[in-house]
Amino acid sequence: MPDVRQRVMLAPYTTLKVGGPAEYFAIAKSEEEMAALAGFARERGLEFTVIGGGSNILVSDDGIQGLVVKNEIKGVSSEVDGERVFLKAGSGEIWDDVVAHSVEAGWWGLENLSAIPGTVGATPVQNVGAYGIEVGEVIASVRVLDITTGEISEIPATDCRFGYRDSVFKNEAGRDLIILSVTYVLSRMPAPRLHYRDLEARFAEHGPVQVSVSKVRAVVMDIRSGKxxxxxxxxxxxxxxxxxxxxxxxxxxxxxxxxxxxxxxxxxxxxxxxxxxxxxxxxxxxxxxxxxxxxxxxxxxxxxxxxxxxxxxxxxxxxxxxxxxxxxxxxxxxxxxxxxxxxxxxxxx
Ligand SMILES: Cc1cc2nc3c(=O)[nH]c(=O)nc-3n(C[C@H](O)[C@H](O)[C@H](O)COP(=O)(O)OP(=O)(O)OC[C@H]3O[C@@H](n4cnc5c(N)ncnc54)[C@H](O)[C@@H]3O)c2cc1C
Missing domain, CATH: 3.90.78.10 (UDP-N-acetylenolpyruvoylglucosamine reductase, C-terminal domain)
Incomplete structure (x- = not known):
């Protein structure tokens, strides 16, 4: 069971750099630790909040009541199935590290989502999107912990109700689910997605260039750095x-x-x-x-x-x-x- 501390200021755990204290605060480095912390909150009747990189939250100046858990569940593995690759990542992995890993391996699917801050576990929550793709399009399934029962299950993408910056995890049906890992389905065959205006323009500028997955990542990162x-x-x-x-x-x-x-x-x-x-x-x-x-x-x-x-x-x-x-x-x-x-x-x- 990880250390549970009291009155920990949350501002440093958010990219907006604002926010008061968590009543209780802990870091989960494994699924077992996350489950133990969920049990801790359940036994004491505490509200449970999970955060990743804190890059999509505004925390009140009064802080958050109950237990706030910073998710650091790691682990990346992959399985090749013909032209497809199933890439599974722990929800506390840094999202862009996982994107970089997939691009280095030459797998297509995540490159347009390069340089988005935060963790893997938050990507299905708001169905992150950029440069013409939403992550829900390349998610195969999401492994979750139900904090009210302690049960772990696998939800296929078709049940995640992905919409524009939306998913089941932002709504009533998913309110008690903590994401433990996400499996993405990628392609070993070239599958460039360049229809988004800025990307299309940048590739057109250079004339007919050989489009590689690392080139797309580099261009996306370059465009983003200006915005x-x-x-x-x-x-x-x-x-x-x-x-x-x-x-x-x-x-x-x-x-x-x-x-x-x-x-x-x-x-x-x-x-x-x-x-x-x-x-x-x-x-x-x-x-x-x-x-x-x-x-x-x-x-x-x-x-x-x-x-x-x-x-x-x-x-x-x-x-x-x-x-x-x-x-x-x-x-x-x-x-x-x-x-x-x-x-x-x-x-x-
Ligand atoms: C400079 C900048 C650029 C950005 N660009 C983009 C962009 O192009 N596209 C885009 O979509 N977003 C963008 N974002 C927003 C943000 O990076 C993403 O939403 C990211 O996925 C948030 O990840 P996080 O780990 O920081 O989540 P947090 O901010 O920590 O949490 C966000 C929400 O998800 C919940 N949550 C987090 N982890 C879990 C989990 N394991 N299980 C269940 N719920 C969880 C939290 O409770 C919270 O409600 C940008 C942010 C910044 C600062």
Missing amino acids: FPDWKNIGTAGSFFKNPIVSVSDHERLVDIYPGLPAYTDGEGRMKLSLGWILDHVCALRGYREGNVGLYERQALVLVNRGGATASEIKNFSKKIREKVFEKTDIEIEMEVRMLGFDESNSKK
């Missing part, structure tokens, strides 16, 4: 809000007022709008700052802690941004970042 601040030095959780998904008629109404508004079909008869463009060109908020909080100069969707921000400052700032977008577009935007320890927390665990 995101260096999260190791600047407090940020990446894109703070989701791109809004609206009806075709709302999209037409907005394009009439704001020609050039980039939008993509979501494949289900609705349109996904570029919120970065709206914040930048419609609301003129790129680089906007109030006190210690601001929107990044190079990408308005990215909120940054300019140093010394509190969680309530960030929450109030994000509320203002939501109101400004609503004033101009009549559209309600949602946060992508998960709020933990607030009255209206959207953490399910």
Whole structure:
């Protein structure tokens, strides 16, 4: 059983670098330790919260009641089956290390998701996505621990209900499930996915080049370095809000007022709008700052802690941004970042 400490400040465990103490705090380095900690919380009637790299959370200034477990379950293994490779990774593995490993092996599937901070275990939670792919497309199954019963089971991807930055793990049915490992299904045959605008443009720039999986990773990393601040030095959780998904008629109404508004079909008869463009060109908020909080100069969707921000400052700032977008577009935007320890927390665990 790992050490359980009391009143551990959580700010250092988040990339936004804000947040008060966990009532109880422990680190789980194996499935057994995670199960033992779940038992500890169950016996004492404590709320249980698991965190990985803390790169998609806003922790309240009052901290989090109950037990917070930082997940460091490691282990990577692979099995080749013809052209396919099943790559299994412990949920506490650093996501980008796993991507790098797959790219070095020459396996296709994860390269567009290069350089996303955080852990493997969080990737199915919000179905991380970037550069034209969502991780749910390459997940075979997810191994989970039910904290209410201690049972371990394997959930096939088809039961994970992956959607745009959404999955069963963010909803009621998955609220008690802790992800222990994830199995990805990759391809040994070239399978480049270059349809995303920025990627397509970068590959077109260089003329007909030999596309390799490592080249795609390198290009993605290069594009990202121009768009995101260096999260190791600047407090940020990446894109703070989701791109809004609206009806075709709302999209037409907005394009009439704001020609050039980039939008993509979501494949289900609705349109996904570029919120970065709206914040930048419609609301003129790129680089906007109030006190210690601001929107990044190079990408308005990215909120940054300019140093010394509190969680309530960030929450109030994000509320203002939501109101400004609503004033101009009549559209309600949602946060992508998960709020933990607030009255209206959207953490399910
Ligand atoms: C600079 C920057 C760029 C980013 N770019 C992208 C991007 O391109 N695309 C994208 O989708 N996201 C992006 N993100 C957001 C973030 O990196 C991802 O959401 C990432 O998957 C979060 O991983 P984490 O381990 O830090 O999760 P955390 O922030 O620690 O946790 C996030 C949520 O998942 C839950 N959770 C974590 N681990 C588990 C587990 N093992 N079992 C069950 N629940 C769990 C937590 O309780 C919490 O609700 C970016 C963030 C930053 C800072």
